[in-house]
Amino acid sequence: MSGYTMKPAMPTEISTEVLPPSSPWSASPVMPAPVCRFENFLGAERAASLLAYAISREADFYAGTVLDPLSGQVTRKGRSSLVLPVTSSVFGAHLADSLPLVREVLGHQAVLTQTLTVLTAHGEGGHYGLHTDASRVRDVSTALSAVYYLHGAPRGFEGxxxxxxxxxxxxxxxRPAESCRTIEPEHDSIVFFPASAFHEVVPSTCPSGRFADYRFSLTTWISGAESETASPGPSSGIWQWMARAAEHTRPVEGTPRNHDGASPVALPSGDPAARLAFPRPRSV
Structure with a gap:
């Protein structure tokens, strides 16, 4: 595994939640977004070090932003969180090594060459309203989103x-359905899903108000390079339909996609032998 050892990552179940329907007589077909999740992704030692690093950088975090797809304006509407753009060769190596299995589970075919990564902190009232990640990537139909979670023990937040x-x-x-799956932000776990998927972060509470008790995450957008011609992705199925649903969330032409200050970093080559360190994840 890129020259280091770690506990095997373990796949876990993801719960299903059905929200109150707007029409109980609706017969519209619904397709779940492809998703897979690992526990023990970095291992206890590296996860603890990353959490300590995040807490030590408290003074450097700033308010996260949202890009309005209609006007191209950067606002904070619908979002309350703190962000800090980061890079990590160790985290990047884990991503690269796990991607062959992740892509197999998600049914992903396009070439991936770069990442954008932001360290995020959610405290009292922290949330992020319903959105896609179209504002982060050039081609939302082929890009992946990955969210890696960190928090102290015992957990100092709820939600x-x-x-x-x-x-x-x-x-x-x-279009996005009224049904969704709920994924718990468990320490040292990571979830992968299409960047075109509609998703949200529900509000959190942090009774102590201490930064060390916040909900932390590394959010990474994995895509093709800006200068490359779009690589062919899946020609049909859920990926195609999700891209159609996300069409109206794409930013206006010429709008920069790094509105939280993140810069693209080349995705390292994965180690084929590392596949043995990752038990086959389950699609849910």
Whole structure:
């Protein structure tokens, strides 16, 4: 595994949540977004070091932003969190080594060459409203999103779950469904899903107010390089429909996609032998 050892990452179940329907008589088909999740992704020692690093950088975090896809303006509407752009060769190596299995589970075919990574902290009232990651990548139909979670023990916050929404079809139009799956932000776990998936972070509470008790995450967007021609992704199926649903969330032409200050970093080559360190994850 890139020259170091670690506990095997373990796949876990993801719960399903059905929100109150707007019409109990709706017969529109619903397709769940592809997703896979690992526990023990970095291992206890490296996860503890990363958490300590995040806490030590408290003074350097700043308010996260949202890019309005219609106006191209950068705002904070619908989001309350602190961010810090970061790079990590160790984390990047883990991503690269796990991607062959992740892509197999998600049914992903396109070439991936770069990442954008932001360290995020959610405290009292921290949240991120319903959105896609179209503002972070050039081609939302082929990019992946990955969220790696960190927190202290015992956990000093409540809430902060990720809701990953299904896609529904109505009158030939794709859009986010009312059903979703809820993913707990467990320490040293990571979840991968298409960047076109509609998702949100539900509000968190942090009774102590201490930064060390916040919900931390490394959010990474994995895509093709800006200068490359779009690599062909899946030609049909859920990826195609999710990209259609996300069409209206794409930023206006010419709008920069690093509105939180992150810069692209080349994705390292994965070690084929590292596949043995990752038990086959389950699609959910």
């Amino acid at each position: 902060g779950q990720l809701r990953l929404y299904d896609t529904t079809f109505h009158d030939g139009e794709a």
